[in-house]
Amino acid sequence: MSKCIWLTGLSGSGKTTIANLLAAQYKDKGQLTCVLDGDQIRLGLNKDLGFTRSDRHENARRVAEVAKILVDLEILVIVALISPFSEDRHKARALFQPGQFIEVYVDTSLKRCATRDVKGLYTLQENGLIKNMTGITSPYEIPKNPDIHLRTDTTDAIECCELIKKHISV
Amino acid sequence: MSKCIWLTGLSGSGKTTIANLLAAQYKDKGQLTCVLDGDQIRLGLNKDLGFTRSDRHENARRVAEVAKILVDLEILVIVALISPFSEDRHKARALFQPGQFIEVYVDTSLKRCATRDVKGLYTLQENGLIKNMTGITSPYEIPKNPDIHLRTDTTDAIECCELIKKHISV
Numbered sequence: 001m002s003k004c005i006w007l008t009g010l011s012g013s014g015k016t017t018i019a020n021l022l023a024a025q026y027k028d029k030g031q032l033t034c035v036l037d038g039d040q041i042r043l044g045l046n047k048d049l050g051f052t053r054s055d056r057h058e059n060a061r062r063v064a065e066v067a068k069i070l071v072d073l074e075i076l077v078i079v080a081l082i083s084p085f086s087e088d089r090h091k092a093r094a095l096f097q098p099g100q101f102i103e104v105y106v107d108t109s110l111k112r113c114a115t116r117d118v119k120g121l122y123t124l125q126e127n128g129l130i131k132n133m134t135g136i137t138s139p140y141e142i143p144k145n146p147d148i149h150l151r152t153d154t155t156d157a158i159e160c161c162e163l164i165k166k167h168i169s170v
Numbered sequence: 171m172s173k174c175i176w177l178t179g180l181s182g183s184g185k186t187t188i189a190n191l192l193a194a195q196y197k198d199k200g201q202l203t204c205v206l207d208g209d210q211i212r213l214g215l216n217k218d219l220g221f222t223r224s225d226r227h228e229n230a231r232r233v234a235e236v237a238k239i240l241v242d243l244e245i246l247v248i249v250a251l252i253s254p255f256s257e258d259r260h261k262a263r264a265l266f267q268p269g270q271f272i273e274v275y276v277d278t279s280l281k282r283c284a285t286r287d288v289k290g291l292y293t294l295q296e297n298g299l300i301k302n303m304t305g306i307t308s309p310y311e312i313p314k315n316p317d318i319h320l321r322t323d324t325t326d327a328i329e330c331c332e333l334i335k336k337h338i339s340v
Contacts, residue, residue: 032202034243045235048228058218065215066236073204073245 002074003168004067004096008083008143009106010135011121012113014152014160015080018106022161023078031076036063038081039119051132057088064092071100084140104164105146108153110135172244173338174237174266178253178313179276180305181291182283184322184330185250188276192331193248201246206233208251209289221302227258234262241270254310274334275316278323280305 005022007015019035026033038059042049046062049055060083067077083089093101113135114122125133132138143149148167150160175192177185189205196203208229212219216232219225230253237247253259263271283305284292295303302308313319318337320330 032243034239036239044238045232062215062232066239068214069204069206069236070240070243073202073240075243 001097001100002071002076003100003102004064004071004077004079004092005102005104005164005168006067006079006081006083006089006092007104007106008081008089008146009152010108010110010113010140011082011133012116012118013106013108014150014157015082015106017157018150018152018160018164019078019080021157022164025161025165026076032074033076033078034070036067036070036077036079036081038063038083041066041081051138053085053138056082056084056138059083060085060088060092064088064095067092068095071096082134082140084134084138086141086143089143102148102164102168103143103146104148104150105143106160107142107149107151112153171267171270172241172246173270173272174234174241174247174249174262175272175274175334175338176237176249176251176253176259176262177274177276178251178259178316179322180278180280180283180310181252181303182286182288183276183278184320184327185252185276187327188320188322188330188334189248189250191327192334195331195335196246202244203246203248204240206237206240206247206249206251208233208253211236211251221308223255223308226252226254226308229253230255230258230262234258234265237262238265241266252304252310254304254308256311256313259313272318272334272338273313273316274318274320275313276330277312277319277321282323 016037023033023035046059049059070077124130134140186207193203193205216229219229240247294300304310
């Protein structure tokens with residue numbers, strides 16, 4: 001049974017890094033794998049959406065629907081999406097069969113994300129150039145019962161991938 | 171190189187029948203294949219959209235973006251979508267590499283579609299229960315230079331599939 005591995009967490013928490021590394025590992029094993037990355041999807045399918053609450057709901061909804069199409073084709077899907085609202089993650093899960101949707105909380109402190117600031121967004125936010133920054137001016141609802149909880153402050157990407165693979169193979 | 175086979179035509183012209191038959195044939199050959207059917211997509215990804223002009227544009231845009239994701243995974247995609255506007259079909263084509271997007275005009279007379287009336291939509295329209303019926307109260311822009319022109323008034327679904335496969339294998 002194929003899966004949807006759904007990485008949720010703040011901007012800069014390491015979702016994309018983990019997603020791409022994990023995808024590469026599964027591809028090496030011959031598993032057809034697809035990364036649905038929030039930043040990429042916003043250049044295509046979701047380019048009409050902004051960062052209001054309703055647009056964030058719609059952003060997550062569409063990604064979940066595409067993930068469902070892919071999983072039905074037996075493709076392993078790895079979603080890397082802030083997806084700040086519990087409701088959206090629950091709705092995403094509801095599209096899949098039991099055990100098919102793996103919610104992975106990529107947990108890094110806001111301070112650490114802001115220090116890394118890979119995309120420069122935290123600096124832009126500090127300078128008042130970005131509204132609706134998740135975790136600062138826009139809420140991030142911490143997953144209460146994620147299937148996997150990765151602490152990327154203390155766990156590197158390679159170890160994170162191992163934890164995910166271990167969970168899935170059980 | 172994988173392809174996006176894009177079937178456009180009036181409601182009842184035979185798009186879904188051809189798409190499903192063709193997909194079954196490619197699957198039998200071991201080709202990973204996905205049908206993106208307008209009616210199905212409107213139950214999931216595009217369930218927020220109606221039948222206004224702008225919603226029809228958005229409907230086609232999203233289907234094209236999903237098709238692109240799938241084709242990039244080497245999946246053969248068969249789209250069955252009324253997609254009444256030339257502009258949308260051109261934009262869809264523009265997402266793909268040259269030769270990767272095959273526009274197939276599924277050409278059946280409106281009279282024949284209304285006689286078949288597989289989904290009962292033409293009857294509903296006659297009774298004033300449907301607005302924006304393509305080909306009657308909403309425009310259908312006939313493809314000027316489709317890659318393949320199927321005349322389903324005189325060609326059955328099996329023959330249509332042969333014509334598409336012949337075109338692709340050339």
